[in-house]
Amino acid sequence: MIPVLFLVSVIIFALINLIPGDAARLFLGEEAPPEAVAALRHELGLDRPVYVQYLRWIGGMLHGDFGYSFKDHRPVLATVVEKIPVTGELTVASLLVGWAIAIPAGVIAAWRQRTVADYGASSAALAGLSIPNFWLGIMLIYLFAVHLRWLPASGWAPLTKDAVRNLRALIMPACVLGLALAAVVMRQLRSSMIEVLSADFVRTAKAKGLEGRVVVVRHALRNAVIPVITVMGIQMGTLLGGAVITETIFAVPGLGQLAVNSIYGRDYPMLEGVVLFSALAILLINLLVDIVYSLIDPRIKLAGGRS
């Protein structure tokens, strides 16, 4: 993980340094006198060689200094940390929506393979994969906010301050992200369930007279869930990316909206911070997925047990 982290930081550093123009000029604005720009360049270390800049940058981050926003001059880290609970809540809610749909749908589609239920669920999943999430978001806003007036199109409030308002504002974005996730998870669960259902131990369980439902849920589902967890780990990146869109559409003040606003405002230190944080989050989640594997499946050992 350490070499990957190092390379992640190099990629972000290289990316930000590819930006045409001068960070000091961007920070101070077009009208700033040249002396002030030169002074700031010196202060930021922009007149040093590139590798020194990189080391200073990475050294600062190790001390918790992620730079300062071009826009409001606040520390990047503080703003990012402020936004984490919002995106975190949205992510958890979408996971719940996704699982609530995908697990029953995937199990039934595999159990009743090649029936109307299977074809229906599988086609719905394929359609779910094809619908762009920002369009789904706009359509939901039209239906539930403009037309029916059941839910607000925006108006986020923190969970701790106004729970009702928070949950009402959460429903639509969580559904947009959750439906896309459900489509992917359902397809994976269906195919791994089909594989497991033809395994010997499932036949044994049936042969000893267990009820069909018990076999499916207790024996098959438990074993089919491992590839699904792998897919979940991969999907976390998609989910974080999707948060960019849904947070923008529904005006949810999370990391995604921060990313888009910092792009529009050319606030590069902030963008750098968000991108770095999102990569860190993905790496941590992957680590978590590995740990979950070993908890679910005793055959998998965490350290060096896998080939």
Added chain:
Amino acid sequence: MSVAVGGALREAAPGRGAPRGARYFVRRFAQNRLATAGFVMFLVIVGLAVSAPWVAPVSPIKTDFTAYLQPSSMRHLFGTDELGRDVLSRVIFGARASLEAGIVSVAFAVAVGLPLGLAAGYYRGHLGDVLMRLTDAMLAFPPLILALAVAAVLGPGLGHAIIAIAVVLAPVFMRLTRAEVLQQREREYVEAVRAIGAWDRRIIWRHLLPNSLAPIVVQGSLNIAGAIITEATLSFLGLGTQPPTPSWGSMLNAAQQYLTQAPWLAFWPGIAIALTVFALNVAGDGLREIWDPRTR
């Protein structure tokens, strides 16, 4: 796996590595009606995009201030937008940006990822290790966020959006190619070719590449679908295709402001994206079913 497998056996186990002629492949694909329908649908969309100047009723950028935000009518089947432009024509022309972005970005990603993957898989050792670590790092970024960051640094525009998508996809193809090559290079036929004295270059391009191609083609067809969505997303956020050139993503962006007065503006571009992506997903699934026996 033996090369001289009989026709009947091939039919029974069309696994990877078995010889597959073009005719066999076409027959298997045609048996899957949904996949065939998807492929035909995709061809129709490509045809519409190519012949847009002749198919579209009017110019997609012709404004008409006497007929703005009009609902569907005989003159304007999909209605008109805030500048009185014909939405149907814009949707048809919008297919060009989407398809261009989807196909070109995947082509770029393959052009970069495939040779690197071949090299990393065939010559293991330090070069391969370094390349793999690099792809690990690239894949650690949420795909859309990396694409956004690259597009933001490059600046708005369709060409830049295409580069941003290709940057995100290249490591995917590299990993996939490498994994295939690692499997293929241990096969007996590679040993046989090496034994008769073939050069590395010949082994890689004439033997490893053709035998590793199937999953790359499947991944490619599915990734075109993903790239079309990503381009639409970037355009939606204002980083892709720039006005007045129509693109489905930027049309949806503009439509948001008029959602109460003119919901059709938001409806049709989304349908166009969903249909195109659906067609590609279905066709890609069909390809995978032929080549990957595990998914059946």
